[in-house]
Amino acid sequence: MDAVNGLVEDKPVVIFSxxxxxxxxxxxxxxxxxxxxxxxxxxxxxxxxxQIEGTLVQLGxxxxxxxxFIGQKLIGGEKQIMTLHVQNQLVPLLIEAGAMWIxxx
Numbered sequence: 001m002d003a004v005n006g007l008v009e010d011k012p013v014v015i016f017s018x019x020x021x022x023x024x025x026x027x028x029x030x031x032x033x034x035x036x037x038x039x040x041x042x043x044x045x046x047x048x049x050x051q052i053e054g055t056l057v058q059l060g061x062x063x064x065x066x067x068x069f070i071g072q073k074l075i076g077g078e079k080q081i082m083t084l085h086v087q088n089q090l091v092p093l094l095i096e097a098g099a100m101w102i103x104x105x
């Protein structure tokens with residue numbers, strides 16, 4: 001858990017991803033499309049990616065990627081992010097976390 005906590009510390013949005021995961025790509029595109037600049041960790045491209053993936057599973061991420069942290073809190077995967085988006089709650093959450101500061105509908 002310390003490895004994950006260290007990676008999300010002081011960052012408004014963190015996405016744990018795999019470079020070949022289409023859902024990870026979609027979630028990264030969605031969040032970036034609002035003007036947020038997420039920190040992205042591609043677990044298949046970093047040395048301790050396997051260890052971090054195991055920690056994400058222990059935290060309840062099923063599947064393990066994408067795993068999205070907003071304001072240092074685990075929000076979840078694509079289902080949770082899309083649910084927030086459809087309910088118009090994702091942008092306010094990003095603004096509150098300091099990931100973006102301006103939004104025009």
